[in-house]
Amino acid sequence: NAGVTQTPKFRVLKTGQSMTLLCAQDMNHEYMYWYRQDPGMGLRLIHYSVGEGTTAKGEVPDGYNVSRLKKQNFLLGLESAAPSQTSVYFCASRGLSTGELFFGEGSRLTVL
Amino acid sequence: RKEVEQDPGPFNVPEGATVAFNCTYSNSASQSFFWYRQDCRKEPKLLMSVYSSGNEDGRFTAQLNRASQYISLLIRDSKLSDSATYLCVVGRTGANNLFFGTGTRLTVIP
Numbered sequence: 001n002a003g004v005t006q007t008p009k010f011r012v013l014k015t016g017q018s019m020t021l022l023c024a025q026d027m028n029h030e031y032m033y034w035y036r037q038d039p040g041m042g043l044r045l046i047h048y049s050v051g052e053g054t055t056a057k058g059e060v061p062d063g064y065n066v067s068r069l070k071k072q073n074f075l076l077g078l079e080s081a082a083p084s085q086t087s088v089y090f091c092a093s094r095g096l097s098t099g100e101l102f103f104g105e106g107s108r109l110t111v112l
Numbered sequence: 113r114k115e116v117e118q119d120p121g122p123f124n125v126p127e128g129a130t131v132a133f134n135c136t137y138s139n140s141a142s143q144s145f146f147w148y149r150q151d152c153r154k155e156p157k158l159l160m161s162v163y164s165s166g167n168e169d170g171r172f173t174a175q176l177n178r179a180s181q182y183i184s185l186l187i188r189d190s191k192l193s194d195s196a197t198y199l200c201v202v203g204r205t206g207a208n209n210l211f212f213g214t215g216t217r218l219t220v221i222p
Contacts, residue, residue, distance in 0.1 A: 033209060040120075042214035043156070043199070050208050058209065090155055099144040099203050101210060103155035 002026050006091050006104035013081045013111045021076040021107050023091030031094045032074040033058075033101070034066060036087040043090065049074055081111045113138050116202050118213035126221050129190050133216045135200030136182045144203035145176055147185050149196045150215065156199055159185075190220045 033048040045058030049068040091104040145162035162174040173186040200213035
């Protein structure tokens, strides 16, 4: 039972490069989220989706784009990476009838 | 004002001690409450939901005080394995996302 899977788990980028983080869940959850976690800041919501084909901005959306073309996948894109985007990124999902969030293991991104 | 606020700690307690964390929330429309645990360099995982009547799971007790808008987590007989960061999480009607506190770090000392 995989739950929520994030790829890649580690990545180093140079300023200005682009990349995509993939989140996949096998629990048929409607809601999916992308967070970033920085020391002393806690988890901050970047973007989220309430269903296939829908996305919405969270607390810190600038510099990121997302897509939810399939219910099980939620992609987070960085078009032009900046050092301020160095962080640990967590994807999470939950169903309609439950408040419990299931997290992926995290993706550690370093932008040089 | 932040939606959810927690004392960041750190709390350093000896094994066997009882420790309590509080968390306050600002929106009276909040309806669902949770405590998550996050180990170092790992993802958060649900520790327990918090119900209006309070609930207990082994050494862990969670309480909700709607009048004062806070929730608490009590850990009895602390174990070394309880060392982690504890995140307070709140959901409210009409919001599609949950709101996280910054977490309270606990270290249990031998």
